[in-house]
Amino acid sequence: MTEDAAGRSESRRVADVCVVGSGGREHALALALAKSGAEVVCCPGTPGMGAYPVSDRIRCSSLPPEAMAADLFMVGPEAPLVQGLADRLREGGRRVVGPGAQGARLEGSKLWMKQVASEAGVPTAAWAAFDSAEAAVAHVRRQPPPYVVKADGLAGGKGVLVTASLADAEADIVAKLSGRAFGNAGRVVLIEEPLEGPELSVLALCDGSRAIPFPAARDAKRLGDGDQGPNTGGMGAFSPVPDAGEQVVDEVMDRCVEPTLSALANRGIDYRGVLYAGCILTADGPKLIEFNVRMGDPEAQVVLTRMGGDLVDLFGQAADGRLRSSARVEGESAVCVVLASHGYPERPRRGDPVPSPEAVAGLAGVTVLQAGTGLDSEGALVTDGGRVLDVVGTGTDVAEARERAYAAVERLAWRGSVWRSDIAAGFQGSRGGPDSGEDRT
Ligand code: AMP
Ligand code: GLY
Numbered sequence: 001m002t003e004d005a006a007g008r009s010e011s012r013r014v015a016d017v018c019v020v021g022s023g024g025r026e027h028a029l030a031l032a033l034a035k036s037g038a039e040v041v042c043c044p045g046t047p048g049m050g051a052y053p054v055s056d057r058i059r060c061s062s063l064p065p066e067a068m069a070a071d072l073f074m075v076g077p078e079a080p081l082v083q084g085l086a087d088r089l090r091e092g093g094r095r096v097v098g099p100g101a102q103g104a105r106l107e108g109s110k111l112w113m114k115q116v117a118s119e120a121g122v123p124t125a126a127w128a129a130f131d132s133a134e135a136a137v138a139h140v141r142r143q144p145p146p147y148v149v150k151a152d153g154l155a156g157g158k159g160v161l162v163t164a165s166l167a168d169a170e171a172d173i174v175a176k177l178s179g180r181a182f183g184n185a186g187r188v189v190l191i192e193e194p195l196e197g198p199e200l201s202v203l204a205l206c207d208g209s210r211a212i213p214f215p216a217a218r219d220a221k222r223l224g225d226g227d228q229g230p231n232t233g234g235m236g237a238f239s240p241v242p243d244a245g246e247q248v249v250d251e252v253m254d255r256c257v258e259p260t261l262s263a264l265a266n267r268g269i270d271y272r273g274v275l276y277a278g279c280i281l282t283a284d285g286p287k288l289i290e291f292n293v294r295m296g297d298p299e300a301q302v303v304l305t306r307m308g309g310d311l312v313d314l315f316g317q318a319a320d321g322r323l324r325s326s327a328r329v330e331g332e333s334a335v336c337v338v339l340a341s342h343g344y345p346e347r348p349r350r351g352d353p354v355p356s357p358e359a360v361a362g363l364a365g366v367t368v369l370q371a372g373t374g375l376d377s378e379g380a381l382v383t384d385g386g387r388v389l390d391v392v393g394t395g396t397d398v399a400e401a402r403e404r405a406y407a408a409v410e411r412l413a414w415r416g417s418v419w420r421s422d423i424a425a426g427f428q429g430s431r432g433g434p435d436s437g438e439d440r441t
Helices: 023-034 045-049 076-081 085-092 100-106 110-120 133-141 164-179 246-266 299-305 311-319 398-412
Strands: 013-021 040-044 056-062 069-075 127-130 147-151 160-163 191-192 199-208 212-215 222-224 230-231 236-241 273-282 285-292 333-340 367-368 374-376 382-383 387-395
Touching: 013 023, 013 311, 023 040, 023 045, 023 056, 023 299, 023 311, 023 367, 023 387, 040 236, 045 367, 045 374, 076 085, 076 100, 085 100, 100 110, 100 246, 100 285, 110 127, 110 191, 110 246, 110 285, 127 133, 133 147, 133 164, 133 191, 133 374, 160 164, 160 230, 160 387, 164 191, 199 246, 199 299, 199 311, 199 398, 212 246, 230 367, 236 299, 236 398, 246 273, 246 285, 273 311, 299 333, 299 387, 367 398, 387 398
Parallel strands: 013 040, 013 069, 040 056
Antiparallel strands: 127 191, 147 160, 147 191, 199 212, 199 273, 222 230, 236 333, 273 285, 333 387, 367 387, 374 382
């Protein structure tokens, strides 16, 4: 460490980019930046990522991000953003992709998000917020099914119940408001109007005043095939989304992202980072169901795989508040299938042996990203979290990318692993790239 004239500690430069976080999204970010020529350090990354980084430009460090010296910081997960990591890094003079604590409240409090969205005129599901179980239960009893019950605070993607059962909705309200389900994150609940339609994730890179979209993606939130079972962090994703063209993305940018960015700016919030608009494509057009303040996991795995151009430069422009370029999409389609631990999402089992990526050597168009893998005493991969491996297939269309991903999944699935067999099912010959109108160069 050295000290500058102002007495600030400055460690020796260790990498071009520091990616903060430890999951498959962070591995995808690191890989995309490495492909743009950057030396990347993942903070902390995972033992599995350290052992199988895919690129020799990627390494992991257990030092805190504040102790790293890099030209650019990309914060992967929401929790450190909500806790003000981006503010602390900026105070130390660092260039950061990721909003400060104030902007991160868009994800940290669904109630606050709804208030900002209403002020900005963003189309969202009708809602009511409660901190008393009695009032919330009385409210759902007046609604027709299905019921949508959301924890206000951060819940790892698992804080939303959508159910046709009034009894389940009431039990969920009590579990959340009592603090039993999600601690303080559930002390306020939102009851929302149920929306119908396919979902779409639009990830926009923002520089405080301007926003540009990445290619759209769709994720699979439920654990089981056919969208059955509990909500998870995300069991798979694909991009492009053949039933949602450029016009839908433009609509989401015009009606959701840009007005919100302006509403934040009006409140004095300089939002530099990724703003993820989770939408349902209703018969009345796209409606926002959530904002995330970072890239989605596993959307990032497919979106970044498809990106061309110099991503280090593009993210740097956002960090500097001076976005000039657009996101450049290369022609390939991408499909990500998540392999999760036995017992996910409630009680993921740790320590189960996981095949090494060498099992898919020789398969074309496949990348294996380490999400929740650890190493046993012999250095072999084992499960060490809920979502364990992200298998990304690429191809000229979604169908080919899907075939390639699943060919790899067949070789990598271990005893007890949990994965969906219907990610990106049902699309034939859907090409991405310039002919889908996605090339925004
Ligand atoms: P969220 O964490 O807000 O994205 O919600 C998780 C999942 O719950 C979403 O991906 C949707 O499938 C579902 N969901 C959330 N809000 C609604 C809503 N208002 N109507 C119908 N489904 C919803
Ligand atoms: N894939 C949804 C999320 O990252 O929250």
